[in-house]
Amino acid sequence: MTILESDIKLVATQVMDDVPEGGGAPTSIVIPDGKSNAIMKDISEVDRAQGDVSIMKVAATVQTLNTDTALGGTVGIARPPLDPNVSVALFVTNDFFDRRAAIQARMEAYTTPGEEFTGYLLANHVQGQKSLVIFQRPGATPPTVNSTLQISGGGNTDAVRLVSVKVESRTYSYSTSGSFVDYQAQVCVCELQNGLKHDFAGTPANRLFERTQTSAAINRMLVADAARFYGVSRLVVNAATGDLSVKVDRIDTQIAPTSTTEISITDTSAAGSSIALVRSGAGVVTLTTAALMGPNATFTLGNPFYAGTLSIATSAGTITDDGGRLKLGALTIGTASYVGGTLTFASDAPQITGTKAITFGPAAAPIELADSASIAVSAENRRVNYPLTILPPPAPGTLRVAYRAGANWYELADDGAGRLRGADSSIGSGAVDYTTGTVAPTLGVLPDVGSEVLYFWGGKVNYRDRSGTLPSAVLVRLALDSQAAQAGTITVDWNDGAAKQASDNGSGLLTGDGTGPVNYAASTIDLRPNTLPASSVAFTVGYSHGTPETKAFPAPARDVDGGITLNLGKTNIAPRSVALSWNLVLMSTGGVPADMWAPQNFASTKTITDNGSGKLVDGLGVEFGTITYATGVAKLYPEAVVTVPVPQWAVNQLGVLGTVLSPNLPGAFRNTLTGYTYVPLNATLPADASALVTADFRVAGAGTAKSQVFNQPKLSIQLLPNASEAGVPGSVNFTVGGKTYFDRAGSLYTDLDPATGAATQAGSYDYATNTASLDAWPASASSTVTVNSLLTSLNGQPVEYVVFRTPVAPVAPGTLQLLATKLNGGTINVTADLTGLISGANVRGTIEVSTGVVKVRFGDWVTAAGNESEPWYDPEAVGSDGKIWKPVPVFASTIRYNAVAVTSLPVDATLLGLDPVRFPADCRVPHFWKGGLVVIGNTRRLPAAVVSNGQTLDAGRERLSRTRLLGSDGLAIETGYTRNLDAGTLTVTDASAFAQPVVYEHTIEDMLTVTDVSIDGRLSFASRLSHDYAAGETFVSSVIRMGDVKARVSLLFDQQSWTGQWSDSLQGNPADPTFNDIDYPITVTNKGAVTERWRIQINNGGTTYNLIGEHVGQIVTGQSLSADCEPIGPSGVPYMRIPAAGFGSGGWPPGSVIRFNTVGATFPFVVIRTVQMGAVTVLDDSFELLVRIGVDRP
Structure with missing residues (x-):
């Protein structure tokens, strides 16, 4: 007896309603083929107005009275609804008994939290609040519009989608040594699509940018493989026998309804930024501390430090850094923030006592405008490795590589130690060589054809290491109240324990106990005492001056x-x-x-x-x-x-x-x-x-004598006296008089305590002139200054090429406007045309509106001949038309754009019973993927006809996969004919019960394994098509693998007593007797068996038993051990047959238990119907589910 087509049935589950308790175990209630609303309810007017998601659980069953195996079963959607506003998808949980609430949670596992986001909630956030305020380091990557974050804390978790992000720079202060010090922070104010569902504790602003352990954490949400959806697409290009690929209209399914809206993107910078890590001193800075290093301890170094240069000599060994991790030998004991100059020990770090010597190579962490490049992804070059050599090489910590896969963007970032990492290891990895500039990313998945692999980095060419030794940089600047000082009249007196004096020689120079220049016209004196006096010393200047004159x-x-x-x-x-x-x-x-x-x-x-x-x-x-x-x-x-x-x-x-x-x-x-x-x-x-x-x-003549006292003037130190370069904040570290000074936000500090971060404020720093002003300094110190660290920059970053992507896509055609300022003056102002072409004076470019990727060059194509001496000439860069690109660079900071993007607004989760935030912004999920199975099917029908016995209907094509004969009532006719699938014919043997006229429906199919999926709808396969398929009437379905389906007894053991636990292993001791399932096995049939855990409970007396199922409850009471047991199930046949001979002769100990499991020839799955907002287009619509199995041929 083989399995017939009529033996394959769809059955309902316990609760066939779209309610939280919907679903449950499969029942014996057969869902008739072709019956309206047998699975889904009708679509109401409200559903059409606001959108709807229906989630219904059904099951495929094999209903034979034996245990023949349905080989390699699959289930899929053979035909979608005709209404374009209605879509259907399938989902599987592999849980026989789950309900809608659990199914929903499994569906929402489409996204999963990744690594913690680089920022934290600023202050507390309350339930219902529709905004997040995120506190970040300056230059940190802010969240993007349409991105999803998870907020977790206090036992609660919310997933939120951002609909707008505003990035602000704010100034905060902290108290140290009785004074307040300012620092900058980046604050992101994010508008949410829906309000928070719970209260979450935030963290106050702090200069270490560290989240407290009790406050809420923020994690980026990543697309996971935990939830896969199965759908159907229509063939759009004819496919022929032997083809290895086909093209379909879409590769994804609408899983929740959305509406579209336009978002204005205005005055947005095209030049992203990143924090560069640039070495700012050739030597090392040394700190000592006796503070305990141990669990959760934090140490501050005062300046950023360069990756790979940290060394802490301790009693337990030498602590070093490796890619942001603190290492004690091979053991990771904490983290290192190169930019923040902080060391944080892990909660399980060992306690280390004694004096520690901390040395590190100083660095600066300027916020650098990102340069950019891209590689277009085509079908020919699609791969996971996209190496690129960047010249000049990028600065450490600045490189980012972004790629698009499955319509989602993923990013790899440089960790400052030459490694590329994603928020999750599945996103990819790679390396960057800071010497050669070679970037070697390995993407986590193949990128989408037609997309771009984007590279962003910050350079070092604008920066110079100005560390070194200055022999006479220390001076006391004295600015006289009256200008036009008279030459030869100036004296400077002070007393640092002995009377000291310096006087001008009439030629603009001081002599005596101090030296330095005098500007008579401006009446300024730069005094360099031979020996530095104490900071409390007062200076008295005597001089004569005239009346100053000025003429322009x-x-x-x-x-x-x-x-x-x-x-x-x-x-x-x-x-x-x-x-x-x-x-x-x-x-x-x-x-x-x-x-x-x-x-x-x-x-x-x-x-x-x-x-x-x-x-x-x-x-x-x-x-x-x-x-x-x-x-x-x-x-x-x-x-x-x-x-x-x-x-x-x-x-x-x-x-x-x-x-x-x-x-x-x-x-x-x-x-x-x-x-x-x-x-x-x-x-x-x-x-x-x-x-x-x-x-x-001034006019000659007797001057007016004057005396002026300078109480505790500042000590001025010019760290870069002969160059006009701006100092980079955070890079200043110098030693004078045995004390080391470092900068924080324009203030100078000394006497740093690494364990607390506290330091003594000692002055200020002018980054524009690189001049330090000290309020206090050691007396009698040498005027020699050792500049341990100083990085300077040359303002402005010129670029002639930029690539960027808009924060929201797609972009409405013709809406991108690009503006930039040229180096030699003048503004570029150009708008992309409807085809995405950007063209104007000194600018060429393109925008791919579907992805929002923009590529622009600034300059013009000119004839190469005659320009051989120009710096932009290279013979290799001359095109076949004799043209070469003449660049007209612009300032990167001035590249800005306006655009209009189109985005989707999902329906509120409370209305849908499904949280759309857990899915992409447009709520479309892929239903094809590499390695998945698909069925390509083409179904046709012969015209309705009245048939008689002996008549043969010919499909006109051979090697059919299946046929159906449909009566005039729309129902399938299952008897009264024979079929020859190879020949494509059906012969009527008994038409007496047919509802005439009848329709002969015939289908050709191929099942194939997908090897590649492109965003343009191209599907590639591991094997070739065996039929021709016509576009428009052929469907490609991703299918759920059911595997081999048959009923069986999967487990049997006995134990002395029932412990109350439904366990699949022995609990306690085995019973003394043993059920003989070798000679007398418990048997089942495909039609009768259900998936259930059972126990035979021996009653008092030891001669009868009760049969109890974990889910179906007690179905047999007082059954004699001496009689076979065949309890009838809801399908009308026994659940199983328990032979009496298996118990052996005599009784069993009362209370003993025989545990066994049965597996039904049943495969539960979930049908999801999504209704988009819109008017009715089809009054009587339907979709078709197809269960396919193989059978043993006799």
Whole structure:
């Protein structure tokens, strides 16, 4: 007896309602084929208005009176509903008895929490609140719009989706040593799609950016394989026999209803940022502490430190760092924050006593605008490894690699030690070489065809390590109240235990117990005491001064010899009182085209003074003209030489474009900034109305004597006296007088306690001039300064290429507007056309509206011939059309864009009975995946006809997989005919019971394993198609593997007594007798057996028993051991047959138990119907479920 098609049935479960208790165990109630609303209720008007999700559990069964095996069973959706607003998916939990609430929880496991997010809740959040306030380090990656986060704390967990994110920079303060110190933090104010379901405790702002253990944690949500959904798609391109792939209309299923809305993205920066980790000193900084190192202890180093340079000598061994982890030998005992300069020991770290010497290589952590590159993913180059060499190499800790798979974006980040990591190991891994610039990411899955692998990084070319030794950088700056001090009249007196004096020599220099320059016109004195006095010492300055005079000469005319004659309007000018200043413009660009350079970071104003002998000279003694004191007429020659940092550009091949950005070329050639070189360039007074010369002087004559006292003046230290580079906050660390000072947010501190982070405030730091001002210092200290750490930067980051992605996609065509400022001035303002092309003066690019990826180059294609001497020329970069890209770089910080994105708004979870936040923003989940099984099926029908006995119906095609004969009532006719599937024919043998006319339905099918899924709908297979399939009428279904289905007894054992536990292993001791299931096994049938755990409970007297099921309860009472037991089930046949002979002769001990399990020939699964908001399009709609099995051929 074989398994017939009529033996395969769908049956209902215990509660066929879409309610929390819906589902349960399968029943014997057969769901008729073709009956309306046999599984799903009708769709109501409310469902159409607000959307609906129905979740119903059913089961496929084999109903034969034997235990024949249904081989390799599958179940899928053979045909979807006709209504485009209705979709159907299948889901399986592998739980025979679960209910809707449990099924929902399993479905929502589509996403799972990943690693903890880099930020925490700022202050407490309450139930119903529709916003999150997240506290982060400056430059940390903020959450993105449409991303999902999990908030957990206090035993509660909420998943939330962000509909908007506003990133703010805020200033906070903390108290140390009786004073308050400011620090910056990044605060993200996130609007939520739905309000919080619970209260969550937050963490107050703190400078260590550490979450308290009792407050709520934030985790990113990751797509997991814990929930898979099965659906059906329509073939859109004809497929032929032998093909290894097909193309379908979609690869995903709507799992919850959504509505679409437009989101305006305005004034958004296209240049992302990252925190670079740049070495700021060649040596090491050393700290000592005797504080206990142990569980949960935190230590502060004062400055950021470079990865791999930490060494802590302790009594237990040397502690080092490795990729953000603290290591004691091979043991990980904590974490290291390179950017924050903190060490946090784990809760299980060993306790280490004694004195510890902490050494580390100092670093700076500037927030660096990200440079970018991309590699397009095509069907030909699709893989998991996408190496790329970036020149110049990225700064440690800045590299990010983003890729799109299954319509979701994933990101790998550089940990600062050369390793790429994702929020979860399944996302991928990789390495980055900071010396060669080679990035080697290995993606966790194959990226989507048509997407891009994006690379973002921060560079080091803008930064310079300015550490070293300064022999005479310490001075006391004294600014006199009255200008026009008289040369030769200045004395400075102080007493540090002995009277000290320095006086000017009339030539602008101090002599005596101190040295330094004097500016008579400005009345400023830079005193460098031979021995530093105590900080409490007062300085008394005696001097004479005249009346200061100032005269401006706007746009002065040039003389024939190129000089400028300036009449001060006064006569009898006092020698050494004259100072002339004028603005400068460069006369050349050092060989760099003007389009590729914005001159900066040089002395754009020149100041000279008279030397007392009628010559006008600068600080180096270079002459610039003369002054006749008697007449007050000066002659100025304004040409000067200034040292200017000139950008250096290189042409590098970076990635492969082959698009409008790089036509006629095999690769993408980029002009990249490789650094700056200081070059002496000629400069002069502008020739336009911006020119201005200013003269300061005084008329000769007796001065007015004056005395001025400076109580406790600050000690000024110029850490970079001869360059105009800005200091990077957090990188300052210097030693003077035996004390080490470091910076925090513009303040200087000393005497750091690493165990508490407390330090003594000692002054301030001007990052613009790199000048330290100390309020206190050691007396009698040497004026030599050791700069342990100082990183400086050259402002502005020019780029000629940028790639970025919008925070929300898809983007409405024609809405992207891009703006940028060119280096040489002028604005780029361009809008993408409806095809995604970006084209305008000095700009070319594209936007892929479906993914929101934008790629833009700034410049123009020009004829290469004649430009061979240009820095942007490279013969390899010349296209087949003779054109080459001439870059017109822009400032990265000025690249901004506006766009309109289209996003989905899911229905509230309380209305659906399903939380849409647990799914992608559009609530579409993939129903095809690599390694999954699909069935490709094409079903056709012959026209309705009245048939008679002996008549043969021919499908017109061979090798059918299945057929159906349908009566005029729409129901399947199961008898009265024979079939020849190979020939494609059906022969009527008895038409007497047919509801005429009848319809002959026939299907061809292939079952295949998927090897690849592309976002364009292309499915690739491990084997070839065996039929031709027509587009539009063929469906491709992902199917659930049921495996081999048959009823069986899966377990049997006995025990002395019932313990109350339904366990599948022996509880206690075995019973003395044993049921003989070798010679007299318990038997079942496919139709009668259910999946259940049973126990035979021996009654008092030992001759009868009760039969009890874990779920069905007691079904037999007082059954004699001497009689066979065949309890009838709801299917009308016995659940099982328990032979009396298996008990043996004689009785059994009262209370003893025989435990056994049965497995039914039943496979439960879940049908999910989703109704999108919209009008009715089909009045009487349906979908088709298909259960396929194989049978043994006789």
